[in-house]
Amino acid sequence: MLPKQKPLYNHATLDTFFLGPTIGKGTFAKVKFARCLMTKKRFAIKILKKSQSNFSQKLFLEEVAHLGLIQHKSVPACFRYYESVQYIKKNGQSYEVAAIVMEYMPNGDLFSYIQLGGGLHEDVARTCFRTLIETMEDVHNKGVAHRDLKPENLFFDEEFNMKIGDFGLAARFKNEKGLIPLYGEFGTKIFMAPEISVKSAHNGERVDIFSCGVVLFAMVVGVPPFNSANAKEDFLYNLIANKNFDAFWEFFEIRLKMNLSEEVKDLINAMISCIPYERPTIQQIKGHLWYNGPVLNSEGMKEALGGLKEKIDAEYWKERKQQKEAKEKAKAEMMMLLMMQKQQYMKMPLAFTGVQLKK
Ligand SMILES: Nc1ncnc2c1ncn2[C@@H]1O[C@H](COP(=O)(O)OP(=O)(O)O)[C@@H](O)[C@H]1O
Numbered sequence: 001m002l003p004k005q006k007p008l009y010n011h012a013t014l015d016t017f018f019l020g021p022t023i024g025k026g027t028f029a030k031v032k033f034a035r036c037l038m039t040k041k042r043f044a045i046k047i048l049k050k051s052q053s054n055f056s057q058k059l060f061l062e063e064v065a066h067l068g069l070i071q072h073k074s075v076p077a078c079f080r081y082y083e084s085v086q087y088i089k090k091n092g093q094s095y096e097v098a099a100i101v102m103e104y105m106p107n108g109d110l111f112s113y114i115q116l117g118g119g120l121h122e123d124v125a126r127t128c129f130r131t132l133i134e135t136m137e138d139v140h141n142k143g144v145a146h147r148d149l150k151p152e153n154l155f156f157d158e159e160f161n162m163k164i165g166d167f168g169l170a171a172r173f174k175n176e177k178g179l180i181p182l183y184g185e186f187g188t189k190i191f192m193a194p195e196i197s198v199k200s201a202h203n204g205e206r207v208d209i210f211s212c213g214v215v216l217f218a219m220v221v222g223v224p225p226f227n228s229a230n231a232k233e234d235f236l237y238n239l240i241a242n243k244n245f246d247a248f249w250e251f252f253e254i255r256l257k258m259n260l261s262e263e264v265k266d267l268i269n270a271m272i273s274c275i276p277y278e279r280p281t282i283q284q285i286k287g288h289l290w291y292n293g294p295v296l297n298s299e300g301m302k303e304a305l306g307g308l309k310e311k312i313d314a315e316y317w318k319e320r321k322q323q324k325e326a327k328e329k330a331k332a333e334m335m336m337l338l339m340m341q342k343q344q345y346m347k348m349p350l351a352f353t354g355v356q357l358k359k
């Protein structure tokens with residue numbers, strides 16, 4: 001922490017930006033709403049404290065490098081990177097941070113919609129899925145694998161166009177010389193391909209296709225398909241690994257009283273196969289019957305998701321109010337405790353305290 005300084009504004013600031021509420025928190029970084037002091041335009045700023053580990057600093061830097069390489073209409077634009085800048089809080093406290101200034105995605109992430117509204121209509125899901133697949137095709141063509149595709153990392157812009165964010169775990173999986181095998185256990189268990197969990201070398205494209213299959217499942221069903229793609233430990237993934245698809249789907253359809261098209265189930269079954277080379281390629285996904293069904297335009301997406309967005313915002317503000325109240329209550333209790341201690345102290349004979357107390 002840097003020494004406290006007198007804040008110039010009644011807002012937290014970072015260079016020429018006012019910082020608003022935190023809109024998302026990840027493992028290492030925080031994403032804050034921001035407004036440019038000069039242009040008044042909105043941004044999202046991803047902030048990483050310089051006091052965080054070297055490993056997280058390295059990932060942050062790599063994320064910037066990947067964003068620079070990708071630059072795609074369906075990936076939130078990255079406008080500026082600060083390797084080191086002062087983040088001055090409203091109370092004057094300041095920290096040294098690294099920061100990425102990004103395009104603000106006002107309609108939040110896909111996770112909030114699924115969490116609140118359950119499974120999406122297949123046409124809505126297809127609209128999002130097509131953007132996901134087409135974007136990943138371009139990202140893969142640039143030699144980058146995302147490795148953390150999940151609903152929390154898929155955002156919506158003003159017009160409800162979906163964009164793929166959080167390239168914090170991305171990696172180069174091919175260059176001019178050919179494929180680069182990837183190692184290491186990265187990502188989020190539920191969306192992680194089985195070959196990653198067993199710590200073997202993995203193919204960047206195929207692990208992303210697996211995650212896209214799990215995302216598609218979560219979109220149409222409203223819950224994830226399993227806890228982890230481990231056929232030994234997870235009985236639902238065991239059904240997939242043994243190609244016992246009827247029993248797998250029955251498990252969800254009976255409990256959730258839902259009826260999905262055979263085509264979407266067929267596509268998901270193939271994408272979440274435990275054998276990497278059995279998963280369809282992006283070209284094969286694009287040729288699938290379900291993929292080529294109807295999609296919605298921006299108006300249709302607004303109609304489908306706009307109502308949920310209002311509820312998501314109401315929940316967000318309710319939660320923030322509760323957090324603020326809990327913080328204030330804890331502060332009041334602490335003050336009370338300190339007052340009581342001070343009173344007790346003042347009752348003591350001065351000989352014990354050794355100090356002159358002001359009343
Ligand atoms: N450009 C953005 N606009 C609006 N919200 C965002 C943006 N980027 C991230 N967020 C929010 O912040 C959360 C965390 O950001 P993310 O980039 O996924 O960081 P992490 O690597 O910490 O998971 C996201 O799930 C999302 O809710």
Ligand SMILES: [Mg+2]
Pocket residue numbers: 026152153166
């Ligand atoms: Mg994330």
